[in-house]
Amino acid sequence: xxxxxxxxxxxxxxxxxxxxxxxxxxxxxxxxxxxxxxxxxxxxxxxxxxxxxxxxxxxxxxxxxxxxxxxxxxxxxxxxxxxxxxxxxxxxxxxxxxxxxxxxxxxxxxxxxxxxx
Amino acid sequence: xxxxxxxxxxxxxxxxxxxxxxxxxxxxxxxxxxxxxxxxxxxxxxxxxxxxxxxxxxxxxxxxxxxxxxxxxxxxxxxxxxxxxxxxxxxxxxxxxxxxxxxxxxxxxxxx
Numbered sequence: 001x002x003x004x005x006x007x008x009x010x011x012x013x014x015x016x017x018x019x020x021x022x023x024x025x026x027x028x029x030x031x032x033x034x035x036x037x038x039x040x041x042x043x044x045x046x047x048x049x050x051x052x053x054x055x056x057x058x059x060x061x062x063x064x065x066x067x068x069x070x071x072x073x074x075x076x077x078x079x080x081x082x083x084x085x086x087x088x089x090x091x092x093x094x095x096x097x098x099x100x101x102x103x104x105x106x107x108x109x110x111x112x113x114x115x116x117x
Numbered sequence: 118x119x120x121x122x123x124x125x126x127x128x129x130x131x132x133x134x135x136x137x138x139x140x141x142x143x144x145x146x147x148x149x150x151x152x153x154x155x156x157x158x159x160x161x162x163x164x165x166x167x168x169x170x171x172x173x174x175x176x177x178x179x180x181x182x183x184x185x186x187x188x189x190x191x192x193x194x195x196x197x198x199x200x201x202x203x204x205x206x207x208x209x210x211x212x213x214x215x216x217x218x219x220x221x222x223x224x225x226x227x228x229x
Contacts, residue, residue: 103211109159
């Protein structure tokens with residue numbers, strides 16, 4: 001079974017600083033995908049970044065990068081130059097192996113990030 | 118229009134009532150999912166379907182049922198709502214490719 005662990009329930013960061021949100025995962029699958037989503041107070045789930053298990057380079061999307069350490073089974077999200085609008089809940093998720101053709105996302109508990117001015 | 122539309126957006130219902138949450142999508146995806154979000158627990162899978170003829174239970178299916186009326190429509194029902202089913206419910210779809218997941222805006226359900 002797949003499992004995602006986010007050990008930081010809440011984080012407080014000064015505006016313009018970089019922030020790292022931790023995510024570790026557990027799976028026996030060889031092929032898997034890792035996702036990060038942002039959930040602002042309005043509630044919608046916003047896709048941020050994706051890393052495939054066979055991708056050799058760390059994924060980057062603008063100010064977001066994913067620090068993928070496969071041997072350690074970690075997939076930390078790095079936000080550079082944080083902005084007030086980055087205040088939100090952040091979820092790490094994993095797509096496990098294909099079961100009956102469906103690819104289920106398994107989510108961590110989330111980290112609430114607060115950016116202080 | 119949104120790719121994945123959930124109705125209603127908010128609902129307050131009484132204990133014991135039957136309620137249906139609806140989801141429709143224009144992505145053309147075969148796979149559809151219902152998730153539930155509770156504070157501190159992330160999103161947990163209730164049911165999923167990879168085509169109209171296939172319905173599968175997720176990790177927390179007790180007290181829920183679903184119907185896949187068409188490729189584009191996937192409804193979640195609470196047969197007899199109870200207060201601990203108060204949560205934020207998300208419908209999602211996935212297709213081919215690594216970016217395949219699309220979430221609806223969520224339905225905030227309160228059972229009193």
